Structures are given as structure tokens and as C-alpha cells.
């Protein structure tokens with residue numbers, strides 16, 4: 001009798017995981033293993049090009065393999081994402097963190113379409129969270145360039161905070177007149 005009652009409970013996590021591989025991989029069905037989770041989430045993001053546009057060049061005009069698009073392709077392939085080596089960027093590689101990838105999908109699922117100018121790449125301030133794989137820069141929202149007249153950036157910033165982002169800047173904040181910066185806590 002006890003065994004019969006326990007069985008469904010034991011099967012539940014397996015069901016959740018198998019569901020996650022078939023449909024939108026967000027929520028409780030996400031694999032517990034972070035390496036698996038980041039691959040599943042990055043693949044999902046690459047399947048949403050109408051909602052999430054990942055730039056394949058840097059705003060700075062510099063050329064390297066650390067663009068937002070290349071960062072995501074690497075992550076979907078199970079690799080780390082490259083950082084840039086110019087300005088104050090430290091070079092090397094970092095893993096994009098699942099909390100950020102999940103947040104990016106959740107924003108799209110809330111109806112925002114947006115363009116990502118940088119993830120781990122690009123030149124940012126020293127010790128920027130970008131270099132730790134937990135920050136995303138957004139330069140267009142719903143087809144409109146981010147600036148103080150953009151009608152969407154404030155609500156997007158609020159939505160990001162609700163999704164666990166703890167460092168959110170935009171027009172009105174120093175250095176962010178043309179993009180929204182959203183960062184989650186560092187994983188360590």
C-alpha cells in the first residue's frame with residue numbers, strides 16, 4: 001500500500017523533466033543540473049528570433065567572437081561564452097547563467113520583443129556582471145530604440161526586477177541613455 005502511494009511521487013520529477021525537453025523549458029521542469037539547463041534555455045532562445053534578436057556585432061564596432069549571438073550559439077552547444085578583450089573587458093570565457101537565460105525567455109513570454117546588444121562580450125565597467133555571465137544589454141524594445149522617449153523601457157525594467165534581476169539600469173541612469181542593462185546576482 002505504501003509503495004503504491006509513493007510511486008506517483010517518485011515519477012513526478014521524471015515527468016517534469018521529460019516535459020521540459022518537449023515544450024517551453026521553463027519553470028519547475030528545468031533540469032537541476034545547471035550545465036543541462038543552460039543548454040536547454042539557450043536552444044530555446046535561439047528558437048525565438050522574432051522575440052529575441054541577438055546582435056552579431058558589437059556596438060563598439062570591434063570584431064571578435066564574443067557577440068551576443070555567438071555567446072548564445074556557444075552556450076546552446078554546451079560551451080562557455082567568450083568575453084571581449086578590448087577596453088576594460090578581461091577576455092577569456094564564462095558560462096552564461098541559467099537565471100539570466102530563464103529571465104530572457106520569461107520577458108519574451110510576457111510579450112516583449114527585444115534586441116540584445118551584449119551578453120558576456122563587449123566593453124563594460126571593471127568587474128561588470130557581464131563578465132560573469134549574468135547580465136544582458138537591451139537596445140531595442142518592441143522595435144523601438146531605447147531612449148528616454150521609449151514607451152516600453154520602464155515596464156520592461158519592472159518586469160526584469162520581478163524576475164529576480166538585482167541590477168537594472170536604463171535611460172535616466174548614468175551611461176544608460178541608449179540601452180537597458182539587466183543583471184542577475186552572481187552565482188558565487
Ligand SMILES: [Zn+2]
Pocket residue numbers: 124130135136137180181182
Ligand atoms: Zn550592461
